[in-house]
Amino acid sequence: xxxxxxxxxxxxxxxxxxxxxxxxxxxxxxxxxxxxxxxxxxxxxxxxxxxxxxxxxxxxxxxxxxxxxxxxxxxxxxxxxxxxxxxxxxxxxxxxxxxxxxxxxxxxxxxxxxxxxxxxxxxxxxxxxxxxxxxxxxxxxxxxxxxxxxxxxxxxxxxxxxxxxxxxxxxxxxxxxxxxxxxxxxxxxxxxxxxxxxxxxxxxxxxxxxxxxxxxxxxxxxxxxxxxxxxxxxxxxxxxxxxxxxxxxxxxxxxxxxxxxxxxxxxxxxxxxxxxxxxxxxxxxxxxxxxxxxxxxxxxxxxxxxxxxxxxxxxx
Amino acid sequence: xxxxxxxxxxxxxxxxxxxxxxxxxxxxxxxxxxxxxxxxxxxxxxxxxxxxxxxxxxxxxxxxxxxxxxxxxxxxxxxxxxxxxxxxxxxxxxxxxxxxxxxxxxxxxxxxxxxxxxxxxxxxxxxxxxxxxxxxxxxxxxxxxxxxxxxxxxxxxxxxxxxxxxxxxxxxxxxxxxxxxxxxxxxxxxxxxxxxxxxxxxxxxxxxxxxxxxxxxxxxxxxxxxxxxxxxxxxxxxxxxxxxxxxxxxxxxxxxxxxxxxxxxxxxxxxxxxxxxxxxxxxxxxxxxxx
Numbered sequence: 341x342x343x344x345x346x347x348x349x350x351x352x353x354x355x356x357x358x359x360x361x362x363x364x365x366x367x368x369x370x371x372x373x374x375x376x377x378x379x380x381x382x383x384x385x386x387x388x389x390x391x392x393x394x395x396x397x398x399x400x401x402x403x404x405x406x407x408x409x410x411x412x413x414x415x416x417x418x419x420x421x422x423x424x425x426x427x428x429x430x431x432x433x434x435x436x437x438x439x440x441x442x443x444x445x446x447x448x449x450x451x452x453x454x455x456x457x458x459x460x461x462x463x464x465x466x467x468x469x470x471x472x473x474x475x476x477x478x479x480x481x482x483x484x485x486x487x488x489x490x491x492x493x494x495x496x497x498x499x500x501x502x503x504x505x506x507x508x509x510x511x512x513x514x515x516x517x518x519x520x521x522x523x524x525x526x527x528x529x530x531x532x533x534x535x536x537x538x539x540x541x542x543x544x545x546x547x548x549x550x551x552x553x554x555x556x557x558x559x560x561x562x563x564x565x566x567x568x569x570x571x572x573x574x575x576x577x578x579x580x581x582x583x584x585x586x587x588x589x590x591x592x593x594x595x596x597x598x599x600x601x602x603x604x605x606x607x608x609x610x611x612x613x614x615x616x617x618x619x620x621x622x623x624x625x626x627x628x629x630x631x632x633x634x635x636x637x638x639x640x641x642x643x644x645x646x647x648x649x650x651x652x653x654x655x656x
Numbered sequence: 657x658x659x660x661x662x663x664x665x666x667x668x669x670x671x672x673x674x675x676x677x678x679x680x681x682x683x684x685x686x687x688x689x690x691x692x693x694x695x696x697x698x699x700x701x702x703x704x705x706x707x708x709x710x711x712x713x714x715x716x717x718x719x720x721x722x723x724x725x726x727x728x729x730x731x732x733x734x735x736x737x738x739x740x741x742x743x744x745x746x747x748x749x750x751x752x753x754x755x756x757x758x759x760x761x762x763x764x765x766x767x768x769x770x771x772x773x774x775x776x777x778x779x780x781x782x783x784x785x786x787x788x789x790x791x792x793x794x795x796x797x798x799x800x801x802x803x804x805x806x807x808x809x810x811x812x813x814x815x816x817x818x819x820x821x822x823x824x825x826x827x828x829x830x831x832x833x834x835x836x837x838x839x840x841x842x843x844x845x846x847x848x849x850x851x852x853x854x855x856x857x858x859x860x861x862x863x864x865x866x867x868x869x870x871x872x873x874x875x876x877x878x879x880x881x882x883x884x885x886x887x888x889x890x891x892x893x894x895x896x897x898x899x900x901x902x903x904x905x906x907x908x909x910x911x912x913x914x915x916x917x918x919x920x921x922x923x924x925x926x927x928x929x930x931x932x933x934x935x936x937x938x939x940x941x942x943x944x945x946x947x
Contacts, residue, residue: 401749448932458692458752459886460931463924466879470921583875587756594753626764633757638742641750 354602355515362508366501375500377616382507383569385608386514388592389601390561393518395590396599397527398554399534400457404465405589408438408559410472410581412566417487417576418478427490431567435560442559446552457555462583469581484577487570503572510568511605518601530554534599595636597643606645659790664912665905666788670797670866672904673804674700677859678881679888679896680811681852687828687891688848691740691751695759697878698766699853702728703860704869705766708775717780725857731762732853736846759874767871777864800862807858808897811851815893824848828891856881876920880907883923887930889937898938 362382369375387409395401415434419425425433441464449460472479479485490497497503521527532540533547541547570576579585588611596607614632618625640647678696685693703724710720735758743750780799785792815821827834827844835841860869860877867873884903888895903923911919930937 395749401752403752445928456931456935458748459882459927462879463883463927463931466924467921467928470918470924474917583879590749591753591756594749598747598749623768624764626760627768628764630757630760630762630764633760634739634754637746637750637754637757638739641743641746 352519355512355519358515358605359512362512365508366504372500375504377612379500379504379507379572381609381612382504382511383565383572384589384592384612385605386507386511386568387562387565388589388596388604388608389514389518390558390565391589392593392596392598392600392604393521393530394554394558395593396597396603397522397530397534398551400551400555401590402461402555402558403458403583403586403590404461404463404468405558405562406581406583406585407461407465407468408442408562409566409569409585410468410576410578411438411441412563413487413570413576413580414472414479415563416490416567416570417485420488421485422478427488427567427571428492431564434567435563438563439556439560442556443552446555450548450551450555457551461586465581465586466583469578469583472581473578479578482578484575486575487573489574490571497571507568507572515601515605518604522601526550531599591633594643595633595640597645597647600643600645600649603643603645607643610644660912662789662791664908666791666793666797668905668908669901670794670800670904671863671908672884672901673800674859674863674877674900675881675884675903676897676900677804677807677855678878679884679900680808680893681855682882682885683888683891683893683896684848684852684855686885688824688845689740690748691755692748692882692890693849693852694752694755694878694882695735695762696852696856696881697874697876698759698762699728699732699856699874700860700863700877700881701766701869701871701874702731702762702853703857704777704864704873705770705775705860705871706857707861707864708777708869709770711777721861724861725854728857729850729854732849733846736849740849741842741845759878763871763874770871772871774868774870775864776868777861779865794866796862796865800866803858803862807855811855811893820847880923883927886927887937892937895937902938 365378366375369378387405391402391405412431412434415437416427416430419430419433420427445460445464449456473482475481497506522531529540529545529550532543532545533550537547566580569580592607592611593604594607595611596605597603614629615625618628621628636644642650678700681696681699682693685691685696706727707720707724710723711717713720715723735755739754739758740751743754779794779796781795783794783796785794786798787793813821815825823834823839824844824847826837827839827841831841834844856878860873863869880903881900884899885891885896886899887902888897888899903926906926907919907922910922
């Protein structure tokens, strides 16, 4: 008991640190440009947390996660615009649609062994992005469409600062929820089936069902974050649902560290900052991005946070 | 009716041949290392772009084509040597990300040095269309089909008639056993990257006069080659060829008869159906799992 408590304390230490940083940040950021980047980092961190539960803990890679983000984003753009739905209702509808879609895909896929989810989600993501590009009367086609503002009880979320606090709260809650989920029986089952599917089956874990439910959760969660992003940016384009965006998200997971809650945040923060940092190397961004990906995987295959944590504890 | 059908069939088989070459590339690397090489499409792109560049330099066509096959093969070897070999035995996810990194790297370098424009290569033997039962066939299509057929025959000869080819098959079947009988399995891995890069590049070169080429054509072509490989049963050579042709034909038919806007979606609908109903592909054996 006392051991698990001390582990918890150490784990929650990170959560307090994040909360503290988030509280101080708006007062030290010099201007709204940096505030905007901070909001984007936080949004990406929440998305990556959800994806990492799937990739890192259940060992299943999704190469189409941007497709789910896209469904959420376009639900929030199209349903209020064309049918006058309330943004929250639209957000819920998007999440529901993604959950159902993921469940439909998961059922046959997870009866198979191996990494078939990668191929299925790759296909699914590309189909979604092609559909968003082509259904011009609903989605605005390749040019995209504006997203109505998010509001509740007559109060409208508009300034970057308001958004900052909403997203910061989302991030803290997501980190807290992820930490708890991992320590729950559900989380332990997930980690067990990542370790060995056969062994976890032998001890009574329903492998297909667990993988299926984490995938459905992850998809619905991505949809909600897609909606949040769409409302924040105020405009959606099909690029948001692209294969390349899916790859970026997986990269954030892997660079930060698979199966690491704090790694997800570090990965999201670094890779959101990277394009800004690379903007000075005009034309070379893709080359450098590719090189960093390869270098990270070759030298830190476990990701930044787990590798550094291991090194740190060895020193101790 | 018939003319239209034939027309779609011709264009489907032509593109399908390129998918087949890409799928063979996926299969070669997958068999040697169980890596799914997401950079495969970039070899197709390199083939097309380099052949344009070398012909613009004024090299004779044959020399330009040879160089445009050889150079991607070198790139393939470099990827294996520098990025795949150092992480032997890593997670699938890690390997997938590395090959994606490699593909971004290659695409980015191509954009920097050759530009982001769209280029075309002159057809190898003119562009007077051949009339067959009312449908027209571009002479270049015959080059694509002939080139693909030759490459498949050469591969078949290599794998059944030469010691090197048999060594590669043996490594695919059982790496440890192959090592025990003295097969240098590291060399096999290098070879498979070189060969699959050369195959991809060949496809890119042959197709370039028909579809034009630019630095970013590799993504879609590669992904469709991947669909073809899965369709044929990952790692199955014959399956890859049939899968490639099938993806090409279905895509052309779908574009012609159903919706041209959703042409690119067709292979990916196909991959979902395949995974749901016949996960081992058309030609894959029943898989057994080792514990």
